[in-house]
Amino acid sequence: MTDTKVETRQFQAETRKVLDIVINSLYTERDIFVRELVSNAADALEKYRHISLTEKPEFDKDVPLEINIDCDAKRHRLTITDTGIGMTREELETNLGTIAHSGSGKFLEELAEAAKKDINLIGQFGVGFYSVFMVAKRVRVQTRSWDGSEGHEWESDGAGTYTIRECPGLHRGTKIIIELKDDAEDYANKFTIERIIKQYSNFVPFPIKVDGKTVNTVQAIWTRSRSEITEEEYTEFYKFIANAVDEPMYRLHFSTDAPLAINALLYVPKENYELMGMGRMQPAVNLYCQKVLIDQHSEHILPEWLRFLKGVVDSEDLPLNISRQALQDNALVHRLRKVLTKRFLKFLADEAKNNPEKYAEFWKTFGIFLKEGATSDFEYRDEIGKLLRFESSATEPGEMTSLDDYIDRMKEGQDAIYYINGPSRSAVEHGPYVEMFKKRDIEIIYTLEPIDDFVLSHMGTYRDKKLVSADRADLRLPEAADKEDKGETPAETLPEEQVKEICSFIKEVLGDKVQEVKPSTRLVDSPAMIVNVDGLMTSSMERVLRATAREDSMLPIGGKKDMEINPASPLIRKLGALRTSDADFARDVVWQIYDNAMIQAGLLVDTQEMVSRNYRILERLAGDNTADEPGEK
Ligand SMILES: Nc1ncnc2c1ncn2[C@@H]1O[C@H](COP(=O)(O)OP(=O)(O)OP(=O)(O)O)[C@@H](O)[C@H]1O
Numbered sequence: 001m002t003d004t005k006v007e008t009r010q011f012q013a014e015t016r017k018v019l020d021i022v023i024n025s026l027y028t029e030r031d032i033f034v035r036e037l038v039s040n041a042a043d044a045l046e047k048y049r050h051i052s053l054t055e056k057p058e059f060d061k062d063v064p065l066e067i068n069i070d071c072d073a074k075r076h077r078l079t080i081t082d083t084g085i086g087m088t089r090e091e092l093e094t095n096l097g098t099i100a101h102s103g104s105g106k107f108l109e110e111l112a113e114a115a116k117k118d119i120n121l122i123g124q125f126g127v128g129f130y131s132v133f134m135v136a137k138r139v140r141v142q143t144r145s146w147d148g149s150e151g152h153e154w155e156s157d158g159a160g161t162y163t164i165r166e167c168p169g170l171h172r173g174t175k176i177i178i179e180l181k182d183d184a185e186d187y188a189n190k191f192t193i194e195r196i197i198k199q200y201s202n203f204v205p206f207p208i209k210v211d212g213k214t215v216n217t218v219q220a221i222w223t224r225s226r227s228e229i230t231e232e233e234y235t236e237f238y239k240f241i242a243n244a245v246d247e248p249m250y251r252l253h254f255s256t257d258a259p260l261a262i263n264a265l266l267y268v269p270k271e272n273y274e275l276m277g278m279g280r281m282q283p284a285v286n287l288y289c290q291k292v293l294i295d296q297h298s299e300h301i302l303p304e305w306l307r308f309l310k311g312v313v314d315s316e317d318l319p320l321n322i323s324r325q326a327l328q329d330n331a332l333v334h335r336l337r338k339v340l341t342k343r344f345l346k347f348l349a350d351e352a353k354n355n356p357e358k359y360a361e362f363w364k365t366f367g368i369f370l371k372e373g374a375t376s377d378f379e380y381r382d383e384i385g386k387l388l389r390f391e392s393s394a395t396e397p398g399e400m401t402s403l404d405d406y407i408d409r410m411k412e413g414q415d416a417i418y419y420i421n422g423p424s425r426s427a428v429e430h431g432p433y434v435e436m437f438k439k440r441d442i443e444i445i446y447t448l449e450p451i452d453d454f455v456l457s458h459m460g461t462y463r464d465k466k467l468v469s470a471d472r473a474d475l476r477l478p479e480a481a482d483k484e485d486k487g488e489t490p491a492e493t494l495p496e497e498q499v500k501e502i503c504s505f506i507k508e509v510l511g512d513k514v515q516e517v518k519p520s521t522r523l524v525d526s527p528a529m530i531v532n533v534d535g536l537m538t539s540s541m542e543r544v545l546r547a548t549a550r551e552d553s554m555l556p557i558g559g560k561k562d563m564e565i566n567p568a569s570p571l572i573r574k575l576g577a578l579r580t581s582d583a584d585f586a587r588d589v590v591w592q593i594y595d596n597a598m599i600q601a602g603l604l605v606d607t608q609e610m611v612s613r614n615y616r617i618l619e620r621l622a623g624d625n626t627a628d629e630p631g632e633k
Contacts, residue, residue, distance in 0.1 A: 005165055005166045006163055006164070006165040007163060007164050007165070008162070008163045009097060009161060009164065010161055011097055011161065011162065012098040014108060015097065018108065018130050019130055019159075021111055021112055022130055023133050023134070030134045030135055030187075031196045031200075032131060033132050033134050034200065034201075035196070036127075036131045037080050037176060038197065038200070038201045039204075040129060041067045041084060042067070042084075042204045042205070042206060042291065044082050044173065044174060045065045045084040045085075045206045046290075048065065048083070048084045048085040048172075048173075049065060051085065057146050058148075059146060059147065060148075060171055063083045063172055064083065065083055065084070065206050066206055067081070067206055067207070068081045068082075069193055069208065069210045069211070070211060071189060071190040071210065076179065077177065077179055077188060078177075079175060079177045080175070080178075082174055082175075083171065083172055083173040084172075084173050084174065086145040086146055086172050086174055087143040087145055088145040088149055088152075089152050089164065091145070092143060092152055095129075096141060096162070111127065130158070132176070133158035134184075135184035135187055136157075136178045136179060136180060136181065137157060137179045137180065138157045138179040139155070139157075139176065139177070139178055139179070140154070140176070140177040141153065141154040141175070141176050142167050142175040142177070143170070143174040143175070144167075145172070146172055148172075150167075150168065151168065152164055152167050153165050153166075193210050194210050194215050197210070197215050197216060198215065201216065202216045203216070203219060203220040203288070203291055204216055204220070204291055205219050221265070222311075222312050222314055223314060226253055234251060234253075235247055235248070238310065241284075241310055242267060242284065242311075244269060244310075248310075249269060249358075249365070250267065250268040250347075251267050252264070252265070252343070252344060252347045253265045256343075260317050260332065260336055261315060262313065262314070262339060262340070263313075263314040264311065264340060264343075265311045266285065266309050266311040266313075266340075268309060268362065269310060272308060272366055275365065275368065280307075281308055283297050283298060283299050283302065283304075283307050285297070285309055285310065285311050285312065285313055286298065286312050286313070287300070287301050287313050287314075287327075288312060289314065289316060289318045289319070290314065290316050291314060294318060294327075298313075300328055300330075301313050301333065301336055301337050302337060303337065303376075303377055304376075305369050305376060305377065306341065307369070313336070315332075315336055318332055342380070342383065345384065345386075349386050349387060363387075367388075368451070370387055371449075371452070372451075374388070374458060375451070375454050375455055382462075385462045386402070386403070386404065388402065388403060389402055390447060391445075391446045392406065392444060392445045392446055393438070393443050393444050393446070394406075394409060394443045397425055403462045403463070406443060406445065407462075410443070410465075414478045416465055416468040417462060417465050417468065418443070418444045418468050419446070419467065419468070419469055419470065420434060420444055420445070420446065420469065421447040421448070421450075421453050421471075421539065422448065423448070423602065425446055432525075432529035432597070432600055433471055433529060434470065435522065436521075436522035436523070436524060437477070440477060440478075442477060444470060450540060453540040454544070456469070457469070457536060457537070457541065469532070469538040471529075471530070471531050471532050471538055473531040473562045475531070477522070493567045493568045494567045494572075494573055499565075501576065501579075502572060502575055502576050502579070503518060503519065503565065504517070505575075506565065506593075506594075509587050510563070510590065510591075510594055513594065514530075514562055514563045515560045515562055516533075516562045517563045517564075517565060518562060518564060519564070519565060519566075519567050520564035522564070523565075523568075523569070524566075526566060526569065527565065527566050528563055528564065528565045528594075528596075529563070529564050529600065529601070530561050531562050531563075533559060533560040533561060534559045534560060539601040542559070542603060543602050543603060563594065571593070575589060575590070585617075585620060588613050589617070591610075591613055592610070592617060595610045595613075
C-alpha cells in the first residue's frame with residue numbers, strides 16, 4: 001500500500017476551538033461520547049435504510065444493518081463500527097473537519113462558558129463526534145460510502161490537524177478506532193460500554209453488539225405503527241421502562257405531525273405509590289429525538305401533576321444537542337408539553353366516556369393528581385373539569401358523577417353548581433347545609449376530600465356555571481327559594497321582633513366569634529349553622545389550612561363567619577324565654593349551639609371548654625329531674 005495520497009489538513013478555526021474546550025476540560029460526563037458516536041452510527045444506518053428503499057444500491061447490499069463495538073482492553077482500544085451510509089472523501093473532510101451546526105460563534109461562546117462554569121454542563125451540549133476527544137489520544141475513522149467509491153481513513157489526535165488517506169478494502173459504513181487516553185482505559189471494558197448503551201441507547205432501532213453480543217434488547221417500538229405492535233411487546237416495553245412487574249392500567253400511543261412531529265407512548269401504571277405513602281413520584285417519561293435519548297425522566301415535557309406517567313416521547317423537531325438546561329426554557333419544549341398534556345387529557349375523557357367503570361378505577365387511584373392539576377394549572381381547567389368525579393345527592397353511596405352529568409340534571413332556573421364538604425357522606429347528609437337542597441330537591445355535590453374545595457374554588461366556574469359552596473353566607477338558591485320561603489313561614493315561628501332580639505342576644509354572647517347573627521332562609525330542622533361571609537374560602541379549606549399551619553401560628557386563617565339561626569326550631573324558640581328566666585344558662589346554651597354549628601362545619605372548637613360547659617348543662621338537666629330523689633342532698 002502506498003502512502004502517496006496522505007493529506008494533512010488544518011481543522012477549521014471553530015472546530016479547533018471546540019476541540020480545545022473538549023480536550024482541556026475535565027469531564028464527569030465523559031460517557032456521553034458513546035451516545036454521540038452510537039447516535040451518529042444509528043443516523044447513518046437510518047439514512048442507508050432510506051437510500052436502500054429509494055435508490056436500490058447494489059454495493060454491499062447484503063451487509064446487515066447493525067452497530068458493532070469491540071473492546072480491546074489490552075490495547076486500550078475501543079472500536080465502533082456501523083454498516084450505515086458511510087462517507088465519501090469529500091463528506092469526510094466536510095463532516096469531520098468543520099462544525100456545521102456551530103457556524104455561529106454563539107454556540108462556541110456558550111460552550112466555552114459552560115466549560116468554565118460547570119464542567120457537567122458541557123456534556124449536554126452534544127458536541128457530536130468531537131466529544132470522542134474527551135477520551136481519545138488518537139482517533140481513526142475508516143469509512144466507505146454506500147455508493148461503493150473508494151474508502152478513506154481520517155486520523156487525528158484532535159490537536160489542530162488531521163490526515164486523510166485512501167483505505168482500500170473496506171465494507172460499506174464507518175469504523176471508528178479510538179486509542180484511549182490513560183485515564184480513560186475503562187472505556188475498553190465491555191461492561192462499562194454495555195452499561196452506557198443500556199442507559200442511553202437501548203432503544204436504538206438497530207442491533208448494537210458488544211464483542212459480538214447484542215446488548216440493546218428493546219427496540220424503539222414507539223416509532224412503529226400501532227397495528228404492527230403486539231400487546232406483549234407493548235407490555236414488555238412498559239415493564240422495561242417503568243421497572244414494573246405488572247401490566248399498565250392505560251396505554252396511549254399516538255403520533256402527530258402538526259404542530260410538532262411527535263411519537264409518544266405513555267403508560268398509566270396500576271398503582272399509585274404516592275398514595276401508598278411511598279414518597280413523591282418522580283417524572284418517568286424519557287425524551288428522545290429520533291430515538292436518541294435527550295433527557296431521561298424529563299421534568300420538562302409534562303406538567304408536574306402528570307408525574308405518574310411512564311413512557312417515551314420522541315420529537316424529531318427538537319435539536320439532538322439541546323442541553324438539559326436549555327430544555328427548560330425552550331419554546332418548542334413548551335409547545336410539546338402543551339400538546340402532550342392536552343392529548344393525554346383528551347384520551348382520559350374518551351376513556352371515561354367509553355369505559356366508565358375502568359375510568360372510575362383510574363379516578364380512585366390517580367384522581368388526586370388531576371385535582372392537583374386543577375389547583376395548579378389554570379391552563380387546563382376545562383379539560384380537567386371534565387374529568388373530575390364526585391359523589392352527590394343524586395348518586396348512590398360510593399358512586400360518582402361528573403360535572404357534565406350534574407349540569408344535565410340541573411333544574412330550570414338553576415345557574416350554579418352547588419357543593420358542600422364534609423368528612424363523610426353521612427356527615428354531610430345529616431348536616432344543616434343540605435337541608436334546603438333536600439327540601440327543594442336540588443342536587444348538591446359532596447366534596448369528601450379536603451382538596452376538593454380548593455379544586456372547585458380555584459376553578460370558579462365550569463361551562464359558565466358558577467361553582468358555589470353551600471356554606472357561603474350569600475347563598476341564594478334558585479328562584480322558587482325566595483317565594484316559597486316567604487310564603488311558607490311555619491305557623492309556630494316567632495314574631496320578627498322576637499327573632500331580632502334573639503339574634504342580638506346571641507351576637508352579644510358570641511362577641512367577635514361571628515360577624516352577624518341572622519335568621520336563616522335555608523335551615524329546615526337544625527337550630528343553627530355557620531356560614532362563610534367572603535365566599536372564597538370554605539370551611540373545609542379553612543380546616544386544611546389550620547391543620548397544615550405551624551403550631552405556633554395563631555394567625556386568623558379563617559374568613560369571617562355569620563351564624564344563621566332557624567326561628568322555627570324549638571330550641572331557638574325556647575331560647576327567647578330562657579334569656580329572661582335564666583340568663584346564665586341561656587348563655588351556655590348559646591355557646592353550645594355555636595360549638596355544635598362549628599363542629600358541623602368541620603371546624604375546630606375549644607373542646608375542653610365545650611366539655612365543661614356540656615357537663616354544666618347536663619348537670620342542670622339531671623338536677624331538674626333528680627332533685628326530689630331520695631338520698632340526694
Ligand atoms: N458513523 C457515521 N457514518 C456516517 N456519517 C457520519 C458518521 N458519524 C458522523 N458522520 C457525519 O459527520 C457529521 C458530523 O457529525 P457530528 O457528530 O459532529 O455532528 P452531527 O451528528 O451532525 O450533530 P450532533 O451529533 O451534534 O447532533 C454528521 O452529520 C454525519 O454527516
